Amino acid sequence: MIKTIVQVGDPVLRESCKPVEKFDDALSRLLDDMRDTLLDAEGAGLAAPQIGVPLRVACVNVEEGYFEFVNPVFVWQKGEQYGAEGCLSVRGKAGNVLRPSKVKILFYDRKGDRYSLVARDFFARAICHEFDHLDGILYTDKADHIRDAED
Numbered sequence: 001m002i003k004t005i006v007q008v009g010d011p012v013l014r015e016s017c018k019p020v021e022k023f024d025d026a027l028s029r030l031l032d033d034m035r036d037t038l039l040d041a042e043g044a045g046l047a048a049p050q051i052g053v054p055l056r057v058a059c060v061n062v063e064e065g066y067f068e069f070v071n072p073v074f075v076w077q078k079g080e081q082y083g084a085e086g087c088l089s090v091r092g093k094a095g096n097v098l099r100p101s102k103v104k105i106l107f108y109d110r111k112g113d114r115y116s117l118v119a120r121d122f123f124a125r126a127i128c129h130e131f132d133h134l135d136g137i138l139y140t141d142k143a144d145h146i147r148d149a150e151d
């Protein structure tokens with residue numbers, strides 16, 4: 001089901017999200033709703049607090065594919081990249097953010113199976129942006145040259 005995307009100013013975006021404890025039907029429904037909402041909005045990623053649910057769940061939709069991350073953590077972050085980002089919760093804006101160019105993460109899928117993954121370039125950027133949401137951080141906290149996203 002497509003959900004309303006919470007906009008900046010809503011306190012849920014500033015919560016430190018709680019880990020998922022049960023890999024149950026409610027988690028699957030949350031992930032289905034996040035996918036429907038992200039694909040409808042044509043974004044690169046979405047975190048659960050953006051649909052009002054302060055849990056450590058995020059998804060990204062990038063060239064490499066569609067990924068769901070439950071209780072994700074970084075193993076390492078390497079290098080640097082500087083580039084433009086936007087956010088579905090900060091409509092109409094873009095800004096430049098310094099991010100690692102390569103990350104390794106650990107995460108669970110919706111069934112509770114554990115995986116690791118190495119991502120680079122834009123995929124790494126999308127992961128960093130979404131995982132920040134799980135700690136109540138918005139890209140605008142880190143960005144410079146925030147501007148209208150018409151261009």
Ligand code: CO
Binds near residue numbers: 087088130
């Ligand atoms: Co965002």
